[in-house]
Amino acid sequence: MFQAATSIPARIAPAGAARRWLALATLMFPVLLIAVDNTVLAFALPSISLALQPSSTQALWIVDVYALVLAGLLVPMGSIGDRIGRRRILLIGATGFAVVSAVAALATDSAQLIAARALIGVFGSMIMPATLSLIRNIFADDAERRLAVAIWAASYSGGAALGPLVGGALLEHFAWGSVFLLAIPALVPLLVLAPVLVPESRDPAPSPVDPPSILLIAGGATAIVYGIKEIAHDGGASAALVLAAGLGAGWAFVRRQLRRPQPMLDVQLFRNPAFSSGLAANLLSIFSLVGFTLFLSQHLQLVAGESPLRAGLLMLPGLALTIVTGLAAVRLAARFSAPTVMVAGLLLDALGYGVVLAFGHDGSLPALLAGFTIVGAGVGLAETLSNDLIIASVPPSKAGAASAISETAYELGAVLGTAILGSVLGAAYRLNVVVPEGLPAASAARARETLGGAVDAAPLLPRGPASELLASAFHAFDSGVAATAAIGAVLMLAAAGVVRLTLRPPARRRVS
Template sequence: MALANELSRSNTSRRWFGLCVLMLPVLLVTVDNTVLGFALPKIAEALRPTAGQQLWMIDAYSLVLAGLLVSMGSLGDRVGHRKLLLIGSLGFVLVSVLTAYSETSMQLIVGRACMGIFGAMLMPSTLALIRSVFEDREERRVAVAIWATTLTVGSALGPLVGGVLLQFFDWGAIFLLAVPVLIPLLVLGPLLLPESERDGSGPLDPISILQSMVALGCIVYSIKHGASERIDGVVFGTFLAGALAGWIFVRRQLRLPVPLMDMTLFSNGTFSGSVLINLMSLAFLVGFVFFTTQFLQIVLQMAPLSASLALVPGQIMAIMVGMAVVPVAQRMSVHVLIPILVAFTGAAFLLVASMGSSLAVLIVAFALLNIGVGAIATVSNDVILSAAPPAKAGAASAISETAYEVGVVLGTTLLGGLVTAHYRAELQLPAFLSDVQSMLASETLAGAHYVATELAGDQAQQLMQRAGSAFEGGIALASWFAFGLALIAILIAWRTLRLPKIQPAECH
């Protein structure tokens, strides 16, 4: 009996140590989504990229990552998620080191794209391996809560990590961060993580892989181009191409005996609703971080490190609530719990829209937002993982991660695009600016700040007051829009998550 108890405790410790190792790539990939923005000024000074190259430095990673997530999730189902995780980690480390020492803008862009390839191997594998490590339903709830909390906190930590690293090191440090984070995974992963159950039903379909990449890549690019440039033929052309590729992809999956993505998963209303709510909640979080970090640094003139520290209370709330919601989720129906959580995100944007963008308001609003998003990530990902059979855990995980990446893109493009559009429309430029200065100042808030550094004190103050006012008006507009989306999300959750109460994964 004593020996059995000792073995049980040993296995329990092994599972939770394994979970700690699994959280390392989750934290790294999510931080990487938001950390680069802080490094762009130093990168621009060192590599002298064009405006288009700066855009691709950010976009290359998310475009490739979003386009490959579904394919990599299904590949992991076939070859084993532990194997794919270790290959992805090794590749991510090597490419990150090479990217850190880029000598040209094109090298950096190519490096970011390659990081997206290996990043797509990491994220679905982490969630799928949780299914393999934790067979007990209640233990798995806690493990998914930790995974989801790490996901949320990682996105919010990007600005803090960037502020700290750039305070003391050069821009390459943000890429070298991958080395100390992933090396422990490469060493301990084979020892602590079991291989996942494999789906030996057939090889991957290369046509489906290409279709999914074209669909996601084109749609994501069209949204980004429309927000950062203008609504033109490129936007409509790429969006239509992506939509057509997506329609062909879905039809092909329904016909294939062994599809790349099991479309029958979406017949479960709880699964579909959870994926959509997960996407929207991440869009709320990333959009808020996008415009808040600019406002704190440029309008309120806070240093990067100080601005990132202002977001720490919200990050603490995400950690606390992400874990505290586990016992609540065991006692409350999902269709009741998630609308309540979405209401917290709506309250955050309502506060900013009605009370303005002062430092105190933004701190409180970010805390409210993280209460909602942190708990939603825990509950929705638990539902998504539970709805899929074990052999399709990777595919379900990939769908969840694809929703995450699309949510990241939508947050920056929709909410950030609204702020930028309002700024450009409402900014009243002083008459003393030259034509070149007016063009730079009217493009972005950062452009106005750059022009202000060349002006005398009174003129610089006048320009920044007008720019700050226009940008703050854009924040209010985006916040009202997000509040309306939150109301819609509440209705979606109430209707879709009511349907099935029985989750297939309850039976092991």
């Protein structure tokens, strides 16, 4: 969809280095916001659970319906941006993102919030492809463009690190809706400065917009994640059918792209082992980080009783290490090779989950924080180089399409990290929690569904039964940590093995 991006003449770039870098700074506002949004809501989930009292399934949908919609629409929105103008679709997306975020902050029940989050995902999908395409056209010089793209990529790690900290600070003093209002001050500078500093660009020969492909990729991704959620929650044949329908839609999407002379997504790229390995490492790295963030943020606030701000500060070292190791990855790769550093990062992810499995299964806070810090270091190494590998493994004419697929993998990793690990965590909680008698039926049902529901219901009981409920709920929640850690460790080890085998350097011939 972006194949022609590199062929657009350099004259569209702003004249003068200062203006180019000011344009880049302007484009970083939405990138930071999108990255913050991936982590801040999972961090705010305990406050939302207490305020809106969602079911466990609703709580997961609140978190990942945004990333699900975003991932499903990245490729088609990129194609539309190629046709109508990338700056134009960026400004449309930013305006809608800000307006709907304000609406989400005023939601009064879970259904309203889920609907608002889905709309935010629609507008977010307009922002993501446009920023990278614009950067590639603003910076005609190869060295400058590489630095600009590196800064663009680092903004995701920075946003992930800022999410819990900013969210904790806001939740310390304001209601949960304040995390959505972040969009307004983050996007106003873009809306004011982009028309002045950022040049418009279009693909002179864009791929045609294909509505059936849009429906297949968006509907298939939705059905797959919904099926995973429902299988973990209730099981049953209906959930399996939904999952099968999603996989069928994905298969039909691939078949359609292979048959079209101008596909919306060039699925032939996946035949390249280096491309596919980089994509898997990218997806699973984000899977490990987002999944860990989901249960650690709830444990810190609801089990350990930390304030939102202190919880954010406790998580900051692990998230900050993602940035530090990401910046160090390029230098390490020059010395040890990119595949070696990627494998080391994935093994660190596995080690972090292994620490939790060995020492944090009973809710030990030092073990959980140590494991999270190790995972943060591993994600920085693996995710940064996986993006480089994805771009470097395809011809220059395919670099734009490869970037869009990389972004899609990032968002799908966030979705699946929440859906799979969150569903396992919720299932373990429901299996182990014991709710004493004496609660109203609705409160008892919520206490059986989520940890937030149990914390909310405890004040309705006398002191003794309330203590019993909380003790049981905390134990039930932490019982799921071991299961999620085991899944995370196995997936990271498998990813390390795939990268190691796929990207094995060719054997050197012995000189006789």
